[in-house]
Amino acid sequence: MSHPAPKHPVATRSQWLAARHQLWLHEKAFTHQRDELAAARRALPWVAVEQDYRFQGPDGELGLVELFAERSQLLVYHFMFADGWHEGCPGCSFLADHFDGANLHLAHHDVSLVAVSQAPYAEFQAFRKRMGWHFPWFSSHGSRFNQDFGVTVATDGSAQYNYEPYTGDETELPGLSAFYRDSDGSLYHTYSTYARGLDILVNAYNFLDLAPLGRNEDGTMDWVRHHDRYEGASGKPHCCKE
Known part of the structure; x- marks a missing residue:
């Protein structure tokens, strides 16, 4: 199912590279923050399960x-x-x-x-x-x-x-x-x-976050179906259909 593309700015390659470099700096900072968050998660005290x-x-x-x-x-x-x-x-x-x-x-x-x-x-x-x-x-x-x-x-x-x-x-x-x-x-x-x-836990979301239109949801997971209920589903992933 295709989705209409929203109006979006179009740039030259050099303009795109300049904007991409700024986003790259943001991404690197986020990666470091994510590492710090993971370390804080591991540092939480534990509770004995009795x-x-x-x-x-x-x-x-x-x-x-x-x-x-x-x-x-x-x-x-x-x-x-x-x-x-x-x-x-x-x-x-x-x-x-x-x-x-x-x-x-x-x-x-x-x-x-x-x-x-x-x-x-x-x-x-x-x-x-x-x-x-x-x-x-x-x-x-x-x-x-x-x-x-x-x-x-x-x-x-x-x-x-x-x-x-x-x-x-x-x-x-x-x-x-x-x-x-x-x-x-x-x-x-x-x-x-x-x-x-x-x-x-949802790697499909990580792929969508890299796609041009992102998650493209009206509500969290509003588009998601059991994998055998998508249109044309056969119980196999699309790449595995015969």
Whole structure:
């Protein structure tokens, strides 16, 4: 689908190079600021995880430590799929389309990336198969994991999301939490992020930010569909269609 180009200034090549050099200086400063932010994120104090959270997976019940798959670092994507749903949130699915490629590399750098949803394990297996995903995906049904890490919100007027009061009507929301497993078996919560903090996980957005029209959205992810629901979709990426 094409988009009409907005009116835009046109310059000579030398004028473009001068403007590009100024933007390059801005980009370099931003890169340094991003490195400083990442260092500040790593410097946050850790909180010991003392709750015995239980999950369901393909081999039955397991604890948080098993989600590490014997690695020391764990990233949990809080995937919006509640009890009774028939398919996952389109936005979460957009993010999840990036996970399998990342996991090919993360697994060899001491990091496990998994998804966790509130729905019972059996309820999202058909959707998982439909999407063709292979990343580990577990159910937290019956535990307080989603509530304690801020993605299942209260309905009694005390709702909090993304570190501030929440006034929306969603009861399940997206997020990512990071954990560390010490050599003595102790587990620590090191970081959580929500809402626009999840943009960093969407590499498609990084490509769009380099494209002439950028993200070109009226609202965040308003154009996103499950990947098998785009016009002409066959369940395969465009580059892989026969």
